[in-house]
Amino acid sequence: MVAALSGKYGPWGVVAGGSDGVGAAFANKMAAAGINVVLVARRVPVLEASADGIRAEYGVEVRTVALDLSAPDAVTKLVDATADLEIGLFVYNAGADDVGLPFLDKDLDAHLSLVRRNCGAVLEAAYRFGAPMVERGRGGVVLVTSGAAWAGGATLATYGATKAFDLILAESLWVEWRDRGVDVLSLVLGRTDTPSLRRTLEAKGDVSPGELADPDDVAETALAHLADGPTWIHGSDNPTGPSPLAALSRRDAVLAMSRGWAPNGHAEN
Ligand SMILES: NC(=O)c1ccc[n+]([C@@H]2O[C@H](COP(=O)([O-])OP(=O)(O)OC[C@H]3O[C@@H](n4cnc5c(N)ncnc54)[C@H](OP(=O)(O)O)[C@@H]3O)[C@@H](O)[C@H]2O)c1
Incomplete structure (x- = not known):
């Protein structure tokens, strides 16, 4: 798989939200396959420590870009910081919500910031990094x-x-690009043992979260199935199958979700 991965998705990969948890696991697996990596995150010490670890372990090149993906110019800055690199793989990982509150109990700015990081920046990154891949x-x-x-x-x-x-x-994008040589995967995660989830659980005083997915396992499985899109449901008995709530009416699905429905942890976080 190692040579196949770098041949198909090298020579450089970007992990947006790549300094810890699932993102760091992706970066490590990509580096182990010989792909040079660009790591993006906000906290510089965590980012640099992750980059140093990857350089020492795998001997690939690592570039760090410290920025906030919820800032309106984040992707422009990322494009500028990587303009000299051939990016063959883009993983958009940053996305957790560490404060699960009722809609009106949260500042409007917090909602809008989440939308910028999880929608606007994802769309812009897919557009600006995907276009050269499709061209190639x-x-x-x-x-x-x-x-x-x-x-x-x-x-x-x-x-x-x-x-x-x-x-x-x-x-x-999977269906648009599958005949153009570019694999796109929607990776659906349930509760996964990341620093971000641990902080959230600690804040809630939740000391027994039950079974959590392992970030290394998530990254390894996703990279092995990158060409098996459109969607991979990590930890499911049927990872390319339908939504686990598909048999319910929309009403029952929403009520189940609101009760914290979580077979395989999929409804939480
Ligand atoms: N953990 C779970 O249980 C779980 C469950 C379902 C789905 N997921 C999904 O899995 C993905 C990863 O989740 P996670 O738990 O590892 O937490 P996360 O906070 O989404 O990701 C952590 C990584 O993203 C970076 N990051 C977060 N916000 C950023 C921002 N505004 N700008 C730049 N970098 C940012 C973090 O570094 P900095 O903080 O230093 O910026 C760190 O490198 C998310 O998309 C989430 O929705 C997670």
């Missing part, structure tokens, strides 16, 4: 989404809506 006839794009995309739910309004946006965006 080679590449891969992974958009990380969530079981919160399956239906609406209390405290999930903006987060779930942004994740549904990502799911539909990836599925649409």
